[in-house]
Amino acid sequence: MIEVYTDAACSGDPGPSAAGIIIKKKQMMKEYQFYLGSWTNHEAEFLAMIRALELCQKIYPNEIISIRSDSQIAVDTMDKRYTKNEKFLPLYQQILELEENFSLVFYKWIPDKQNKNADRLARQCLQHKQYPDHL
Template structure:
C-alpha cells in the first residue's frame, strides 16, 4: 500500500493556491508541489487529491492507495461518496474517475501536525509563485 499525503495552501478565499503532495512508496519518499491557480481553500484541497491520483496513475499504476489529508471536507466527501456542493461536484467526479485505475483507494483524515511535509511543499510553492525572485 502506498501512503499519499496531500495539502493545499491558499492566499485569499478564493485566492492563488498550490498543492503539496508526499508519496511514500516502499522505503522511498517522493515530493511534489504544484501551482493550482485561483481557487477556494476547499477546492484546492480536492485539486491536491486529483493531482496526487494523476501522479499515482502515472508512476504507481494498479497499487492500493491510502490518501491522507487534513481537509475534513475533502475526506468526508470521498468517504461518504457524496457532495451537495455544486462547486465540489466536478472535482468529486474527477476523483471518482481517477480512482477507477486502482483496486482500492482509502481516504483518511489526519491532523495538521501529521501533514507537515505536504503543507510545507504547498506553502513553498505558493510563496515562490507570489515572489518569483525568491528561490
C-alpha cells in the same frame, strides 16, 4: 500500499493556490508541488487529491492508494461518496474517475501536525511563486 499525503495552501479565499504532495512506498519518498490557479481553500484540497491520483496513475497504476489529508471536508466527501456542494461536484467526479485506475483507494483524515511536509511544499510553492510540475 502507497501512502499519499496531500495539502493545499491558498492566498485569499478564493485566491492563488498550490498543492503539496508526498508519495511514500516502503523506504522511498518523493515530494511534489503544483501551482493550481485561483480556487477556494476547499476546492484546492480536492485538487491536491486529483494531482496526487494523477501522479499515482502514472507511477503506481493498479496499486492500493491511501490518501491522507487534513481537509475534513474533502475526506468526508470521499468517504461518504456524496456532495451537495455544486462547486465540489466536478472535482468529486474527477476523483471518482481517477479511482478506477487503482485496485483500491481510501481516504484518511489526519491532523495538521501529521501533514507538515505536504503543507510545507504547498506553502513553498505559493510563497516563492515557483510553480514547478514537481521537485
